[in-house]
Amino acid sequence: MPPRRSHTKSRAGCQQCKTRRKKCDETGPPCMNCSPRNLDCKYPGTGFQHSHWSDQAQEIRQAQDENPTPPGKPSGDSSTKRMRELGLMHHWCLKTYRSFSPELSDIFQNYTVQLAMNHEFLMDSLLAFTCLHIAAEGTEFVPRSASILDDALRYQERALPAFRAKLVQISSSNCEALLLCSMIMMAFAAVSPFFDATNDSETNKDSETGHTSLTSIFFFVKGIHSVIESSQPWLDKSPLNSAIQLYPKEYWTASPPTGSAIPPELRSLCDHTSLQSREIYARAILMLENCSERDKGMTLAWVVEVGEAFVSLVQEKEPLALLIYICWGALIGRSKDSWWETLAGQTVVKRLKSLVSIEDEETSVVLNWASERIASEKS
Structure with a gap:
């Protein structure tokens, strides 16, 4: 009986390669099949997709291929x-x-x-x-x-x-x-x-x-x-x-503390949204109000607990979703104990506020609050 051939098919390939019935090299995103075609390279079950950082890493690899390090140089020394x-x-x-x-x-x-x-x-x-x-x-x-x-x-x-x-x-x-x-x-x-x-x-x-x-x-x-x-x-x-001990549900759904740091204008803006999205926004705002003056870990946990429905609105660049996310950035940017939370929060506020059109006074108030918040933390 002839020996059995070793398995050569891709088991964890991207969705594009599976659809096109091509063998994926599994090096992405993007993989070598998707990269030349500028395809949206995604892998099932992970949520990972083509990113700007992947582009930069690919450019680094190409530069290394075009200009290999001469023998004896430090970067080539094991x-x-x-x-x-x-x-x-x-x-x-x-x-x-x-x-x-x-x-x-x-x-x-x-x-x-x-x-x-x-x-x-x-x-x-x-x-x-x-x-x-x-x-x-x-x-x-x-x-x-x-x-x-x-x-x-x-x-x-x-x-x-x-x-x-x-x-x-x-x-x-x-x-x-x-x-x-x-x-x-x-x-x-x-x-x-x-x-x-x-x-x-x-x-x-x-x-x-x-x-x-x-x-x-x-x-x-x-x-x-x-x-x-x-x-x-x-x-x-x-x-x-x-x-993995997540905060109990009642922490997120309780009545917000008196004097919450979150601008009340967020709720006014929420009242003007469609019924379909109003519940999603109201939940995200309530959760943010509850974590704003509690322990610092809860503010970070918000991004884990807020839910996919709200995340989808952020990714669709819905103005109120971006505003709420900006407020989260302003809160997490106050952290003095975690360097990456501080930088991440400040960057969210600075970079996303340019995507929000100021069409009313409430939006302007929220954006000014977020900008002043991270400015005071930096000083």
Whole structure:
């Protein structure tokens, strides 16, 4: 009996390749089949799609192919690369692990590193996020920042395909690494538009690109939900149990506290919307009012809990949805304990307010409140 041929079909290919019955190389988004055709490259079950950061990483790879590093140069030296990654890991263990909730600091400092030793996609996402942290420490952008941002892109681009493939094969052996990776990638997606804005290139000024990069955080929120829903029994028994304890429903639906920081004009604007979307907006506003003066973790949790119906309105650039999201940015931008939340919130306010037309006094009041809020935090 002739030996059986090894399996060569793509098991985790993009939707375009599956539709066209082409073998996907699974390196995207975008994959090598979709990239030359400028197709909308998406992968089933993950929510990941073509992004501005993918474009930048592809340009870096093309530049490397056209101008290969001569032998003997530091970037081609494996020992130099190893020392650089040891330096990144040292920075993570010394500083970057504090970027998340204080209650989870031990998990991110120790347990995450242990898991990363056995899951390369987690290690790459950890290193990518650390690169952004190092770049953020020098916001004046000294020359090393350009290089460290390139490294961040390369690590993130390398982590995505493996992470995406594992996300459709969640098991007891990888669910912890997937959950931690999705949390780190969510933070990466939230803060990365800040560096686009700082670089101030023509591409980054494009409103469509800016909107997409600022809402990409929601794709990773879906990843968090997917991991928790698929592996709840395993996670309940793991050290990550505290990381999946979401706020009770009554926290979000209670009457908002007196003197909520959210401008009351938001509710006036909500009353003028269609009945179909009014309930969605009212729920999102109530949740934001309830988290505005509570613990800081609840403000971050809002973006996870607000729901897909509201997310769809943000992605469709509905004015009130953008205004509510801007208010979230103003609240999270007040954080003095988390560098990435501060930068992410300030960038959301600055970049999205240009997409909102000021057609009434209420809208103007809300935008001015958000701008003044992040200005006062910076000072």
